[in-house]
Amino acid sequence: MTHTHADSSSADQEAAASHTEELNGSEILVRCLQEEGVQHVWGYPGGAVLYIYDALYKQDKVEHLLVRHEQAAVHAAEGYARSTGNVGVALVTSGPGLTNAVTGIATAYMDSIPLVVISGQVGTALIGSDAFQESDAVGITRPIVKHNILVNDVKDLAISIKKAFHIARTGRPGPVVVDIPKDVSAKTTKFAYPKTLEMRSYNPVRKGHTGQIKKALQLLLSAKRPYIYTGGGVILSDACPQLRALVNTLGFPVTHTLMGLGAYPASDPKFLGMLGMHGTLEANHAMQHCDVLLAVGARFDDRVVGNIKHFMQNERKVIHIDIDPSSISKRIKVDIPIVGDVGEVLDEMLALLKEQNFKADAAQIAPWWKQINQWRQKDCLAYDRANEDVIKPQKVIETLWNLTQGDDVYITSDVGQHQMWAAQFFRFDEPRRWINSGGLGTMGVGLPYALGVKKAFPNAEVFCITGEGSIQMNIQELSTAFQHKLPVKILALNNRYLGMVRQWQELEYGGRYSHTYMESLPDFVKLAEAYGHVGMRVDRPQDVEAAIQEARKLKDKAVFIDFRTDPTENVFPMVQAGKGITEMLLRNMEGK
Numbered sequence: 001m002t003h004t005h006a007d008s009s010s011a012d013q014e015a016a017a018s019h020t021e022e023l024n025g026s027e028i029l030v031r032c033l034q035e036e037g038v039q040h041v042w043g044y045p046g047g048a049v050l051y052i053y054d055a056l057y058k059q060d061k062v063e064h065l066l067v068r069h070e071q072a073a074v075h076a077a078e079g080y081a082r083s084t085g086n087v088g089v090a091l092v093t094s095g096p097g098l099t100n101a102v103t104g105i106a107t108a109y110m111d112s113i114p115l116v117v118i119s120g121q122v123g124t125a126l127i128g129s130d131a132f133q134e135s136d137a138v139g140i141t142r143p144i145v146k147h148n149i150l151v152n153d154v155k156d157l158a159i160s161i162k163k164a165f166h167i168a169r170t171g172r173p174g175p176v177v178v179d180i181p182k183d184v185s186a187k188t189t190k191f192a193y194p195k196t197l198e199m200r201s202y203n204p205v206r207k208g209h210t211g212q213i214k215k216a217l218q219l220l221l222s223a224k225r226p227y228i229y230t231g232g233g234v235i236l237s238d239a240c241p242q243l244r245a246l247v248n249t250l251g252f253p254v255t256h257t258l259m260g261l262g263a264y265p266a267s268d269p270k271f272l273g274m275l276g277m278h279g280t281l282e283a284n285h286a287m288q289h290c291d292v293l294l295a296v297g298a299r300f301d302d303r304v305v306g307n308i309k310h311f312m313q314n315e316r317k318v319i320h321i322d323i324d325p326s327s328i329s330k331r332i333k334v335d336i337p338i339v340g341d342v343g344e345v346l347d348e349m350l351a352l353l354k355e356q357n358f359k360a361d362a363a364q365i366a367p368w369w370k371q372i373n374q375w376r377q378k379d380c381l382a383y384d385r386a387n388e389d390v391i392k393p394q395k396v397i398e399t400l401w402n403l404t405q406g407d408d409v410y411i412t413s414d415v416g417q418h419q420m421w422a423a424q425f426f427r428f429d430e431p432r433r434w435i436n437s438g439g440l441g442t443m444g445v446g447l448p449y450a451l452g453v454k455k456a457f458p459n460a461e462v463f464c465i466t467g468e469g470s471i472q473m474n475i476q477e478l479s480t481a482f483q484h485k486l487p488v489k490i491l492a493l494n495n496r497y498l499g500m501v502r503q504w505q506e507l508e509y510g511g512r513y514s515h516t517y518m519e520s521l522p523d524f525v526k527l528a529e530a531y532g533h534v535g536m537r538v539d540r541p542q543d544v545e546a547a548i549q550e551a552r553k554l555k556d557k558a559v560f561i562d563f564r565t566d567p568t569e570n571v572f573p574m575v576q577a578g579k580g581i582t583e584m585l586l587r588n589m590e591g592k
Contacts (some may be wrong), residue, residue, distance in 0.1 A: 018190060025154045025398060026055035029118070032059050032161035035193045037572040038089050039459040040080060040455055041065070042073040046093025048120025048133065051185040063509040065455065065484050070097050072448040073119060074104025075474070079445075079452025081113050082435045083410060087168050087240060088113070088452065093120040095133030095466040098179075098202025099140065103442060105175050106144040112236055114173035116164045123183040123370055127225040128534070137179040146174030154187040154509060162194045165578035171204030172324040180439065198543035204477040208340030213348050216294070216319040216336045220356075223292035225316075225368045226252045229275070232259030232438065233297020235431045239343035240264070245350055251360040253281040253372055255444045257298055258423055258437040263356060266427035272372065276304040277575045279418045282375040284573075288314055289371075295320045296344045300332045308332070310580025321345050379538055380573050380586055381416045381424055391541050393418065393493040393565040399545050400463060400491065403552070410435060410453045414446035414470030417499035420571045424463045444513025450488040451481055459550065461489070468521055468562075481558045489551050491559045492524060495567040507585070 019182050023031065029052060045053045055383075056064050069075040070092045077088030088108075090103045098119045108115045123132040138150050149160045151308045157180070163177040191469045220226055228250075232241050247270055248252045255265050255275045264271050273280030287293070287304075293316050298304070305311050308331065320334040321342055328337045338345055383394045411426055412435040413419040419436055428434050435453055437445045450464040452584050471492055481488060498516040500504065505513050527533030532555045538547045544563065551559040573584040 006521060010174035010213070020190050022188050023191045024051065024055075024188045025157050025180065026051040028154070028189070028191050028291070029161065029180070029185070029193055030059055031061060032158055032193055033089065035089070036165050038062055038159075041089045041091050041215060041320070042067055042076040042452070043091030044068075044093065044097060046095075046097050046120060046133070047527035048094035048097075048122060048182045049091060049180075049185070051182065052091065052118070052180070052315045053107075057296055064385060065480070067480050069474065071103050071444070072477045072480070074101045074108065074115065075445045076452040076455075076477075076480075077117075078108050078113050079435055079449035080456045081115060081234055081452075082111075082449070083106075083453045084433065084456050085236075085434050086114070086226070087116045087165055090115065093133070094122055094137075095135045097133075098135050098137045102140065102144065105177065107178075107437050107440045107442045107445065108175040109144045109146070111232060111437065112173050112177065114168040115175040116161075116168055117175060119177060119179045120148070120185070121179045121181040123283065125183070126179065133319045139176060141177045144175075145177050146172075148177040148179065148189055150163060150179045151184055151522070152181070154184050154189045157184065158191065158193050159197075162197050164197070166197050166199075167202060169591075171202075172233075172327075173256045182240045206323070206341040207340050207345055208321065208338045208345035208348060210348065212336055212338045213345060214352065215387050216338060217349060217352055219292055219317055219319060219336065220250065220252075220294060223290075224364060225289060225291040225296070226250070226365060227286050227290035227292070228252050228254040228294045228296065229287065229298055230254065230263050230296045231257040231298025233342050234260055234263040235297075237297065237323070237342040238336060239341075239346055240431045242343050242346035242350060246346055248352065249353055249360065250354045251356065251365070253369070255279070255300075257304055257438070258436070260298065261423060261434045262428035262431040265429040267429055272376075276331065276581070277306070277503070278424065278571050278573060279581075280381040281378055281573060281586070282372055283583060284575070284584060285375050286372055288580070289584045290316055292317045293319065294488040295322075295334075296343070296346070296517055297322060299330070304581075305332065305565060305574050306579055306581040306583075323386045331545045350501060378586075380584075383569075385552075387566075388541055390566045391544060391563055393421050393495070393563075393569055394425050396491060396493060396544055396563050396565070397421050400427045400548055403545065403548055404461065408457075409433065410457065411458055411465060412436065412446050412449035412453060412460045412462065413465040414467060414504055415441045415443045416467050416470055416570075417495075417503065417571050418465050418467045418470075418493040420500075423522060435442070443470040446470060447474050447477045447488070447490065450490070451484070451486050454486045455487050461562070464488055464490045466492050467499060468492055468496065468518055468524070469498045476555050477526070478528065478558070478560075482532040485556075487554070487556050487558045489558070491548070492560065492562050493565045493567065494521070494524070495561050495565045496521065497567055498560045500571070503574075506570070507574075508576065524560055526563040528558075533560060535560050537564070540579070
C-alpha cells in the first residue's frame with residue numbers, strides 16, 4: 001500500500017519533543033532504527049540505498065553486517081528474530097535486491113516471524129517507467145507480507161517505520177516491507193518519532209473470552225483421553241512458562257509441531273515427541289484417538305493432520321487458542337474457539353484452576369496413559385546404532401545432543417532429511433533453541449540463520465545441521481562469517497543425494513532417482529579453508545564424537561565438518577501424502 005497523511009489514522013502520534021531537528025530521509029530512517037532499539041541490520045548496498053548507507057556510516061549505534069546475497073540478509077535477520085523474539089531488520093536495494101529477498105520474506109511470513117525489510121526504490125518521478133533496477137516491491141511482496149508500505153513523502157517516513165515495527169511484532173507476527181524511493185531518502189524534513197501509535201484498522205485481540213475459557217476448562221476436565229497439541233505460536237508469544245504450568249497442573253500428554261519444539265521439555269515423560277509426517281507413533285496415535293484436543297498456537301497444517309477425512313473419522317472435541325481468528329476452523333472444525341494471545345489465555349486458565357483449587361484426577365486418565373505407553377513400547381525411532389561401517393546420520397545428531405546437554409547451545413537447520421533427524425534426535429528442553437524453516441520449507445537457511453543467532457548470542461555455541469544440497473544454496477555466507485567473526489559450527493550430513501527427494505523417489509516412484517544424485521560435489525574441507533575457516537572430513541562412525549569435540553574446542557573459528565553418511569538411510573516414521581496420520585511407514589516395513 002502507499003502511505004499518505006490521510007491514512008495515518010493515529011489516535012496518539014505524540015512525538016518526542018527533543019527530536020525536532022532537520023534531517024534527510026536516510027538520517028531519519030537510522031534514527032528510527034535507533035529509537036526502536038535495533039542493534040543489527042543485515043544487508044547489501046546498491047544505488048537506490050546509497051544515501052541510507054551513507055547515514056549508517058556516520059553513526060555507530062546500529063551495526064550493519066554485509067552479507068553476500070540479499071536472500072541471506074533476510075534469513076540472517078530471521079535467525080536473529082527467531083532466537084531472540086525481537087524484530088529482525090534487513091536492508092536491500094531496488095530491483096534484484098528486492099527480488100532476491102523475496103524467498104526470505106516468504107519464509108518469515110509462513111512461520112510468522114517479526115521482520116522489517118527496508119528496500120530501496122527508484123526515485124518517485126521514475127516509478128512506473130521501467131527505470132533501471134525498478135521493481136514493484138509492494139506488488140511483488142503483497143501475498144507474502146503482513147503489511148507493506150511505499151513511502152512517497154519524507155514527512156511520512158518516521159510514522160511509516162513506527163507502523164512497520166508495531167505491525168511486525170504485535171498480534172500474529174510477520175514481515176513488513178518498507179519501500180523507500182531514493183529521492184525520499186535524500187529530502188529533508190523535521191524529525192519527530194512517535195512515542196505511541198494506535199491504528200483504527202489494526203487492533204489485535206489479546207484477551208480471550210472468559211466464557212469460552214471456562215467452557216474449555218470444563219471440557220478438558222471431563223476428558224478421559226485428553227491431549228495438548230502446540231505449535232510455534234506458543235514460542236512466538238513467549239508463553240512456554242504458562243504451557244508448562246498447565247501441562248503439569250493437568251497431568252495431560254503433550255506434543256509439538258516442528259515449529260513448537262522446546263516449548264515443553266522433551267526430557268519430560270508427558271511429552272510424546274513431535275507429531276505429523278515424521279512424528280512419533282505415540283504422538284500421532286494420541287492425536288487420532290484423543291477425545292478432547294486442546295490446540296494452542298498451532299494451525300492443523302497438512303504435515304500435521306495428514307488426510308483430513310481420515311482425521312475426522314474419530315469423534316473428538318476441539319478447543320483452539322490462537323491470536324489469529326483466520327486460523328481457527330480454517331482446516332478443522334473447532335468446537336470451542338478462543339481468540340487471544342496464547343500467554344494471556346493460558347494465564348486465565350491457570351488462574352481459574354487455582355480458584356477452583358483444582359487437583360488432577362490421575363485415575364480418570366490412567367487407562368489413556370496405559371494406552372500411550374503401549375504405543376511407546378515400539379521404538380519408532382530405532383536405527384542401526386551398532387553399525388561400524390558407515391556413519392548413520394542419526395548418530396551424528398544423537399552424539400551432538402549427548403555432548404551438549406546442559407550447555408548454552410542453539411541448533412539451526414536447513415531443510416530435508418537432516419532437518420527431520422535433528423528434530424527427532426536432538427531433544428530440545430528450551431524454546432527458541434531450534435531455528436529452522438517450517439511452513440515454506442526453504443533450503444539454504446541454515447547457515448544465515450546460524451550467523452543471525454551467533455550475532456545475537458556471541459557466547460553461545462551455534463551448530464548448523466545441513467546437507468550437501470542445502471548448504472550450497474547460501475554457501476557464499478562463509479565469507480560473511482569470516483568478515484564478521486562469527487565462529488559457527490557446520491555439521492553437514494553428506495549422503496551425496498538430495499536425500500528427502502531421493503526417499504520419495506525410492507518409496508513412491510519405483511526407485512527412479514531423477515536428478516537427485518550429487519555427482520559434482522566440491523571438496524568441502526578445501527572450500528571451508530578457502531573461506532578462511534577450518535574444514536574436517538569424517539568417514540568412520542568411530543570418529544564422529546572426536547570430530548565434534550575438536551570443533552567445539554576451536555571457539556574462535558568457524559568449522560565445517562563433512563560427515564560422509566549412509567546414502568541409503570531414510571527418515572522414519574513417515575506418513576505419505578494423502579494418508580492419515582496413523583497410516584505410518586515404519587522402519588521394519590521398509591526392511592532396514
